[in-house]
Amino acid sequence: MRHRRKGRKFNRTSAHRKAMVRNMAISVIRYGTIRTTLPKAKELRSFVEPLITLAKVDNLAKRRRAFSLLGNKEAVGKLFSTTAQVCMDRPGGYLSILKAGIRAGDNSPLALIRLMGAPDDYADQGNRPDKAKLQNKESKNISSKEVKSTKVTAKSPPPVADKAAADPATDEDKNTEQSPAK
DSSP: OOTTOOSOOTTSOHHHHHHHHHHHHHHHHHHSEEEEEHHHHHHHHHHHHHHHHHHTSOOHHHHHHHHHHHOOHHHHHHIIIIIHHHTTTOSSOOEEEEEEEEOTTTOOEEEEEEETTOOHHHHHTTTSOOHHHHHHHHHHHHHHHHHHHHHHHHSOOOOHHHHHHHOTHHHHHHHHHHSOOO
16 A cells, blocks of 8 residues: 555656656746646646745755755756746745646646746746747748749759760770679
């Protein structure tokens, strides 16, 4: 029986499990939203929420504690500067887990895990380029395709018959190669 057993094993060693949860926590802090399986999202919530509570009070000892758990300087900086400030007025429940269907390959339930109280641009930071940039790229691609198509129509294909007539030595080489060796 599994009474009072905390955590999930995920069929991994303890070091692999610890690294996986640490990497997912860094991704949630960095991007605001990640997609993973539902059990991993639930396990991640129990790791990240105490970190955010720790980051509400900014001092050196708590930064060192967060760094010992995360192991990433940029993630710790963002945790204390941005994430903790967004979640300052909340008493808990900093992450939301939204079910996102099932994976086609192995039928496992997927989930989106997102920081609560974070503005939409926080979740999009670093994930997607701006719409204006995309529209500029599309217009550049269309104009370059038009230029390429006009260049292709201007060229004429090279004459094939002239090349064979100009170099009769290649035919003689082929005849000598085909003779059987004695």
